[in-house]
Amino acid sequence: MGDGIDDADPQAHAPEDRAEPWWRRVLGGVITFGFVVAALCAVVGVGLVIWWPHRFGDEPEWRSAVGWVVSMCANLRLHGATAIGVIALGALVVRRWRCAIVLVAAGLAAGLPTIRSWLPAERPVLAGETMIVATFNLLAPNRDEAGVLAELRAIDADVVCLQEVSPFWREVFARELAEEYPYRAVEPWKGGFGVALLSKRVFVGEAERVTTPGIEAPMVRAVVEVGGREVAIYSCHTLPPAWHWGYRFGGAQFRGLLAQLESVTLPTVVMGDFNTAPGGPRDMAMRAHGWQDAWDLAERGPGTSWRSGSFPAVVPGLRLDRVWLSGELGAARVRVGEGPGSDHRPVWGEVGFRE
Secondary structure (H helix, E strand, C coil): CCCCCCCCCCCCCCCCCCCCCHHHHHHHHHHHHHHHHHHHHHHHHHHHHHHCCCCCCCCCHHHHHHHHHHHHHHHCHHHHHHHHHHHHHHHHHCCCHHHHHHHHHHHHHHCHHHHHHHCCCCCCCEEEEEEEEEEEECCCCCCCHHHHHHHHHHHCCCEEEEECCCHHHHHHHHHHCCCCCCEEEEECCHHHCCEEEEECCCCCCCCEEEEECCEEEEEEEEEEEECCEEEEEEEEECCCCCCHHHHHHHHHHHHHHHHHHHCCCCCEEEEEECCCCCCCHHHHHHHHCCCEEHHHHHCCCCCCCECCCCCCCCCCCECCEEEEECCCEEEEEEEECCCCCCCECCEEEEEEEEC
């Protein structure tokens, strides 16, 4: 009243207007938009990877092209999950909480096969005689004869399945392994898709060359005895889906293999380079048809058997080389070797009949 100050004036003690600069609001909107788009892409991409119905070559061209892209993403699920995780971390740093939650969920779904490989699992109990089996993609131009022979002898498998077998390796096997592996079926083929099956155990009947309609790349099948019971062995190398042609014709080849296996009546071991990682289309199809990955039965962790030389050392490799078992069989142990001269590493394990 008498001091000359108008206490009724609401502006007398109001703080100065500190409006956020326009450029910061624009930048915040752009960042939010970017993370929303990333979250939507992650959800759609992971959804396609999980639910896209692959027909393995039996599909129109446009659908095959989409399937090829989805297949590549599916085989690189661990890498995709890692990338999504990095983006989710960025969303957390800038406090885009909803985007971060969606990204974390998508990353976990993408990485589920890897997460599953680390979870505890009970090994099957085997009864009676067991045998050691091994599979190794030699790499067609590989000439490290001494290294390959040394590793094969160190593994000392009863049955060895080999891929990318050339005439060079056929001569090496005949010259160096005739006494150790007297029973052999070797099928060199162009383009690095020759296969072989070497055995210390007597073949029951003749080993046979197996092909699928329209695909010349061979597989080899033989039957051996384990504990007095017959077991069929397949050595396979399905074409890689690294390009559209490979996805289409490799898919047809794989579909033919599945058709062959559906008619199998014997306990069976299917080994080779399937060019599919855990969670990939061929991997999921084998599991859906009742086949067991020996690594999953006996071991934990990624079991990496391939690393492309184009990958930096920090980028995880893939488990492409597989030992698949029919339901009567189990695995007590599985190991991954070194693979001298090759971009693949041999996978070997002890298998037998379940109790």
